[in-house]
Amino acid sequence: MKNGVVIVGAGHAGVQAAASLRDDGYDRPVILVGDENELPYHKPPLSKTFIKDAEARPQPLRGEAFYTGSAIDFRPGIRIDRIDAGRRSVEISGGGTLAFDHLILATGSRPRTLSLPGSDLSGVLSLRSLADARLIRELSAQSDEVVILGGGFIGLEIAATLRAASRTVTVVEAVDRLLGRAVAPVVASHVRQRLEGTGVRILTGTSIARLEGEIGHVAAAITSSGERLPARMVIVGIGAVPNVELAQAAGLSIANGIRADHQMRTSVPEILAIGDAASYRHWFTGGDVRLESVQNATDQARLAARTITGHADGYSAVPWFWSDIGDMKLQMVGLTAGSDSHVVLGDLPDNKFSIYHYAGDRLLGIESVNRPGDHMLGRKMLGAGFSPTPGIVATGPDGLKAALAAFQEEEPVRAAG
Ligand SMILES: Cc1cc2nc3c(=O)[nH]c(=O)nc-3n(C[C@H](O)[C@H](O)[C@H](O)COP(=O)(O)OP(=O)(O)OC[C@H]3O[C@@H](n4cnc5c(N)ncnc54)[C@H](O)[C@@H]3O)c2cc1C
DSSP: OOSOEEEEOOSHHHHHHHHHHHHTTOOSOEEEEOSSSSOOBOSHHHHHTGGGOTTOOOOBSSOHHHHHHTTEEEETTOOEEEEETTTTEEEETTSOEEEOSEEEEOOOEEEOOOOSTTTTSBTEEOOSSHHHHHHHHHHHTTOSEEEEEOOSHHHHHHHHHHHHTTOEEEEEOSSSSSSTTTSOHHHHHHHHHHHHHTTOEEEOSOOEEEEEEETTEEEEEEETTOOEEEOSEEEEOSOEEEOOHHHHHTTOOBSSSEEOOTTSBOSSTTEEEOGGGEEEEOTTTSSEEOOOSHHHHHHHHHHHHHHHTTOOOOOOOOOEEEEEETTEEEEEEEOOTTOOEEEEEEETTTTEEEEEEEETTEEEEEEEESOHHHHHHHHHHHHHTOOOOHHHHHTHHHHHHHHHHHHHHHSOOOOOO
16 A cells, blocks of 8 residues: 555546545645646636636636645646556556556546537637636637527526626527526526626527538527527537546446445445546435535545545535626525425515525525525535424524524534535
8 A cells, every 4th residue: 555546637626635635644645637737726717707807817726835735746737548447557648657546536527519510610619627718718809799508507607707798698598497407497587687687688498500600710600490699609508527438448337427435435446536527326315416516526525535544424515506697696505406395585686585495394405696694504504404494484594593503402413514
C-alpha cells in the first residue's frame, strides 16, 4: 500500500476529494489528473456572470499554493484513457501509467449533443467548461441575436445573462413548460413571466427542425412550424450525460452513471465514483439518482475520502441546489419528485416565495425564490429529519424555527445538513 490515490477529473468533486483526503490525515501520494489545461475553477459563475463580462476572471476552486502546500500532485492537461482494474493502474493518453491503491473517478458529465441538420455549423455551442465560456463570451460580443435550445437551468441562466448584456435572446423548449420536472409548475411559470418581462422570448412546445448557415457559420434556427429565428450564436442546453466510458470499458457497473454504493464504492471496491458521473441509491428517497450539483459533488468527495481513510459512515447529506436566473435566486433543498401537495409562503408578485412540497404528511423539499432564510432553515429541518405540518409552515419562519427547536429537544439530531 504505497501507491496512494489517483483521482481522475479535477472539477468540483475531484479537487474536494484531494483536499478531504489530506484533511482526514491521508499521508500517501495523492495524484489529481485533469484533462483541462486550467487551474480548477468554479463552474456556476460561467453561466451567471463570466460570459457577459469581458473582464471577468475564472474563480479558482483553490489557490495554486494549495496543491503544493497539501502535497497534492496536480497534473493538468492530462487525460486518462484506460483503467486496468486488475493491475490497479491507469493509462495516460500519450503514454505512461499511474499505479493506485485507490482510484476515484470524478469525471463529471458533458453536454448532450444535438443531431439536427446544421448542428455542426460554427457558432453552435454548449457550455460546460471554461473554454466553452470563453468561446461564448467572445462570440456573444459579435452576436446581437442568440437562440438557446433548452429551457433548463443552464439555458435560462444564459438567457438571463445575455439579455442583461442587451442581446436579443430566444429560448426554444420542446416540452410545454420550462425547467422540466426540476421545479413545481408555479415556479416554472413565475420564472417564465419574469424572464419575458426582461424581453427574453420563450417558445415552449416548440422544436427546432434545422439550423441554417452562411459561409459555414450559423445564421438562423428554423422551428418545426417553419418560423425563422435569426441567430449568430445558438447555444445548446439540452441536458448532460455522465462521463462513464472509462469505467464502462473497465467493466464497472453502469446504470445512468457509474454505479456507486452508499460509501461511493463502485463494483470494484478500490475504485470509487463521485459527482455528476456517479449514480447511487439516495438515502433521502430510497430511489436511484444521479445528481448534478456542487453540493452532491463536494459531499460525495468528502465521503469518498472517509471511505478510503476507513472512517466512512454512509452518505447522509441533504441534497440542495441553487440557480441564479436574472433577478431570481432559486434554491432547492430535498428531492421533490412524488410531491402530491404543497404550501406556499411569501408572495409571487414580490418575487419572494417558497413552495413546501409534501408526499402525504412528509415534507419532501422546499423550492425558494429570493427567500434564502427559508432555504437555510429547510436544510436544517430536513437534516434533522423534521417534517413540519402544513399548519406549522403557514405560521412562517418564526413558527418553523420554534417547532424545529422543540423537535430537536425531543429527538436526537439525525445528521448534519
Ligand atoms: C455552466 C454551469 C453552471 C452550473 N451552475 C450550477 C449551480 O448554480 N449550482 C449547482 O449546484 N451546480 C451548478 N452546476 C453543476 C455543477 O457545476 C456540477 O454538478 C459539478 O461541476 C460536478 O462536479 P464534478 O467534479 O462531478 O464534474 P466536473 O466539475 O465537470 O469535473 C469533471 C472533470 O473531469 C474531467 N475529465 C473527464 N474525463 C476525464 C479523463 N478521462 N481524464 C482526465 N480528466 C477527465 C473533465 O474535463 C472535468 O474537468 C453548473 C454547471 C455548469 C456547467
